Amino acid sequence: MHIDARNLPDHSVIEGDICIVGSGPAGISIAMEWDHTAFKVILLEGGGFDYDDQVQDSYAGKTSGQKYFPLKSARLHYFGGTSNHWAGYCSPFDPIDFTKRDWVPHSGWPINREDLDPYYARAQNNLDLGPYEYGAAFWQNKDQAMKSLLPNDSVVWNKVWQFSPPTRFGPKYKKDIVNSRNIHLYTYANLVDIIANENVSVIKEVTVRNLAGKQHTVRAKHFILACCSIQNARILLAANKQTPKGLGNDNDLVGRYFMEHLEIKSAELFLAKPNPLKLYDMEFGVTKARCELAISAQMQERHKILNGTCSFTPLEIARNIKPAIETWNNEDPRKSDESFMGSINSAVKNSTTPKEGSRAYELFTRIEQAPNPNSRITLDREQDAFGMPRANLHWELTSLEKRSIRKIYELIGQQVGLAGMARVRLMEYLQDENDQSWPPFTSGGWHHMGTTRMSDNPKTGVVDANCKVYSIGNLFVAGSACFATAAAPNPTLTLVALSLRLSDHVKALLKT
Amino acid sequence: MKRRNFILLSVSTAAFITIPFVRCTNRNAGWAKSLSRPLFLSQICDANTLREIGNAYRAQSPDEATENQLVNKILGDQGYKAHFKDENDPRFLAFLDEKILRDFSTDQTLIIKGWVVSTTEARQCALASLIKP
Numbered sequence: 001m002h003i004d005a006r007n008l009p010d011h012s013v014i015e016g017d018i019c020i021v022g023s024g025p026a027g028i029s030i031a032m033e034w035d036h037t038a039f040k041v042i043l044l045e046g047g048g049f050d051y052d053d054q055v056q057d058s059y060a061g062k063t064s065g066q067k068y069f070p071l072k073s074a075r076l077h078y079f080g081g082t083s084n085h086w087a088g089y090c091s092p093f094d095p096i097d098f099t100k101r102d103w104v105p106h107s108g109w110p111i112n113r114e115d116l117d118p119y120y121a122r123a124q125n126n127l128d129l130g131p132y133e134y135g136a137a138f139w140q141n142k143d144q145a146m147k148s149l150l151p152n153d154s155v156v157w158n159k160v161w162q163f164s165p166p167t168r169f170g171p172k173y174k175k176d177i178v179n180s181r182n183i184h185l186y187t188y189a190n191l192v193d194i195i196a197n198e199n200v201s202v203i204k205e206v207t208v209r210n211l212a213g214k215q216h217t218v219r220a221k222h223f224i225l226a227c228c229s230i231q232n233a234r235i236l237l238a239a240n241k242q243t244p245k246g247l248g249n250d251n252d253l254v255g256r257y258f259m260e261h262l263e264i265k266s267a268e269l270f271l272a273k274p275n276p277l278k279l280y281d282m283e284f285g286v287t288k289a290r291c292e293l294a295i296s297a298q299m300q301e302r303h304k305i306l307n308g309t310c311s312f313t314p315l316e317i318a319r320n321i322k323p324a325i326e327t328w329n330n331e332d333p334r335k336s337d338e339s340f341m342g343s344i345n346s347a348v349k350n351s352t353t354p355k356e357g358s359r360a361y362e363l364f365t366r367i368e369q370a371p372n373p374n375s376r377i378t379l380d381r382e383q384d385a386f387g388m389p390r391a392n393l394h395w396e397l398t399s400l401e402k403r404s405i406r407k408i409y410e411l412i413g414q415q416v417g418l419a420g421m422a423r424v425r426l427m428e429y430l431q432d433e434n435d436q437s438w439p440p441f442t443s444g445g446w447h448h449m450g451t452t453r454m455s456d457n458p459k460t461g462v463v464d465a466n467c468k469v470y471s472i473g474n475l476f477v478a479g480s481a482c483f484a485t486a487a488a489p490n491p492t493l494t495l496v497a498l499s500l501r502l503s504d505h506v507k508a509l510l511k512t
Numbered sequence: 513m514k515r516r517n518f519i520l521l522s523v524s525t526a527a528f529i530t531i532p533f534v535r536c537t538n539r540n541a542g543w544a545k546s547l548s549r550p551l552f553l554s555q556i557c558d559a560n561t562l563r564e565i566g567n568a569y570r571a572q573s574p575d576e577a578t579e580n581q582l583v584n585k586i587l588g589d590q591g592y593k594a595h596f597k598d599e600n601d602p603r604f605l606a607f608l609d610e611k612i613l614r615d616f617s618t619d620q621t622l623i624i625k626g627w628v629v630s631t632t633e634a635r636q637c638a639l640a641s642l643i644k645p
Contacts (some may be wrong), residue, residue: 270556413628418616426626
């Protein structure tokens, strides 16, 4: 069922069993788990079914620290959320990503990879992926031309990525949700406040507004924030009428530990013979799976480095692609997307790679950043059109990220040397091990994580292992905001898996 | 001291010092030349890049400044002459290949001018920079 909240009488009261705030991959995945059940699900979306620049403007905010994309264009604020322009890269986090690593401050989840495995398998369907098979051999058996660059995997291994078409959650699930009898989608329903009981232990209701000047109240037994890392933190911090520091923020953790993936060109690979590197190649819309080089858990521990992976682009193409941080520079996400894709398409169109493959490749890193309490979301004094304080992002990296990237390419360089296949040359910014600075082309991956991190202790996390906000009985957070560490893979598969797990948990609560 | 004796003494002293040095610098000339071309790196780097790597290596390893020092560091000791007929011995190339692979497998690598190279390769480049500066 779909209701446009602009058309409701002002000050309407909406009631249901669960209220999901946000209709991106997390919110829609949870909502669809409840279709055809006896429970009434309220799904709130701030925008409509299409892009609306006035609504999108509420995502605008200031950035400081490490240079970042304009916040307004880093997420999409309409039905389907940011899945409306994602690229579809999926891979599960590694077991080591969930562990407490003594060389990575603030690392460690209260759950492990095995806890998520069944949900990863289910999430494959939501994202239109293949089987839950992330071993390289499975895909190599399907195509003998997918040969490994390296003969063994004790130091550097082949980590598989699968590619979603990419699934646009809006178009894919609109019909099901609009036709559902028990899922009530309200578009143009921007959450602006959360009201708890007197001792702030239970959420009573939330307030939504739209640009038609309407304000409504939503009541439910359980509330799930699924608005992305920046907005979830912003909403909790702004809900400060009953608790001055904001909801769930007794320990000053909400908004902290914002994490991104560093995505940055890092080195070049020179092969003795041309090689198409098919195992590592990706043709958009065609390739189902490919590998990136990753560093084994043992080597991460031995060298005390972060988890990161390396992808390959023929040098003749890569040298003509502008860094994302340069092309994704417009507040309007449509213009940024056009500029970003334009640079890639132009580079591909104007370059010719020999059939037998290239002899030189750019090595591109995607790496987790160390959880950092100073990397954070705060509220600005300026308000958006709904009366909500805007979000500020201070993105801050540590020296561990750079040291890790340098070591990753040293290890890859050693392994390709040992294989007698190639040599690696690090880019200039990595050559001086004492240089802590980052080059101007340092980019993120539009992957917002952290801000309401998961922990088994309320002093070190905002949500518990079930994604429930500590001290509040019926408030949950869905999505990558709960990540305690960022791992190397793009976050969508993991955030959908975590959301399915949360959905099961809330179902169990309602049954009791 | 008479002028004649002084000259004779000076000449003989100079010869005493210089002749072994010349012999010493020359005795590995063939080996040095052969070693100054790292085979794999030469396939992917031009001569100028090899010299740059070599210059950078010598700058960070001042105790490996001469051809002899570099040759001995690469070949380990003087025993190589007993193993190989001369620097053109095919077994010599195989020995070098194995040594470079061993470097990569035992962490005997360096990052020089951004290149991840084996220590042996770095020394070969250093020789290249000395022989063809």
